[in-house]
Each structure stands twice: as structure tokens, then as C-alpha cells.
Amino acid sequence: MGAAGTGLAFAPFVPWGTFLPNPSSAAAERVPVILPDGSQANAFTFPVNHAEVITYPKTGDAVLDEEAFRKWQFIRLPEKFGGDKNNVSSFRAYSMICLHLWCVWKYWPQEGRMRGECPCHGSMYDPVTGTAFAGPASLQAPPSNTLPQLNFESDAEGNLFVTPPTWGPNKNGVVGYGRFPK
DSSP: HHHHHHHHHHHGGOOGTTHHHHHHHOSSOOOBBTTTTSSBOBBBTOOTTTEEEESSSSOOOOHHHHHHHGGEEEEEEOGGTTTTTGGGGEEEEEEEEEEEOOOOEEEESTTTEEEEETTOOEEEETTOHHHOOSGGGGGTTTTTBBEEEOOOOETOOOOOEEEOOOTTTTTTTTTTTBBOOO
């Protein structure tokens, strides 16, 4: 009990924020969408019905940038959902943290599948809305059934940028918690 009491006494003086991802530290300006190969995503050249993993927000620290809470599935929607348009409406980015038990899910673009799937317990996410439609995450009440998302804008050349997110369940969402669907 003495050790527990000592730990609790000093807990307020430990800078816990340096050990946890802090979305509020994300830049207050738009940030280029950088693909794993180092190139910037472009609305004119990124393949339809394709996904890549992007990191947001980047810290510059290679170890911190690899944590799952900074990983997002960057998806260009299938043609039948508007993915053939060369503008930001063709793209989505959802946190890769499953809302059920924080496993890492993946987007499967194959025809007939076209959904995000969590390998742990089978939650499935709609690529258009980010809302779970099957599995345990779909049984959770809003906002805990819709993945946090990033929003985009593009320039005249089609280069894509992440707009500054507003973290909260009524806006972009909270990683690991969710957001209210729009």
C-alpha cells in the first residue's frame, strides 16, 4: 500500500502527455497527404478503389510515427461510390484503430468485398461513411460505431492536403472512440 500511495502522490507530476499521442499538437494548417513511397497523393493519379496507410500527425520521430494511433487508411472509393471523380469527394481517411477493442483493421478493395475488416473480431466498416455495419463495433451506440476521419482539400494540380481536424465526437472524431455520423 505504501508503494501505491507513493505512486499516486507523484502521478500528477509525471508529464503523461509526452508518452501519449496528442492530436491537438497537429499543425493548424493543411498538411500534404504523403504516401508510404514518399510521394504526395494526387487526385488525378491515385488509383480508383485503392488504399494506402498514411501517418497523421507526423512528429518527425520515426518510433512515434509508427504507432497505430497515428495510422490512417487513405482510401479512394470504388467507382460506384464516386471514386472516379478527380476531386476530394473521391477520398476518405479513417483511423485504423477498430472501435471495438482497438485492433488494427484494413480496407479490402476487391470487388464484392469493398469494406474495412478487423481481423480480431470481425467488425466491418463501410468505406463511404466509416460506420460499422457488421460485427461487435456495429452493436455499439453512436459515436462509438463510426471511425474518426480526416478531411481533404486539393490544389489546381490535384495534390491532396489534410485540412486541420477538429478533434471531438461531433467533428472529426476521437481516435479509439469514434464520431457521430454526418
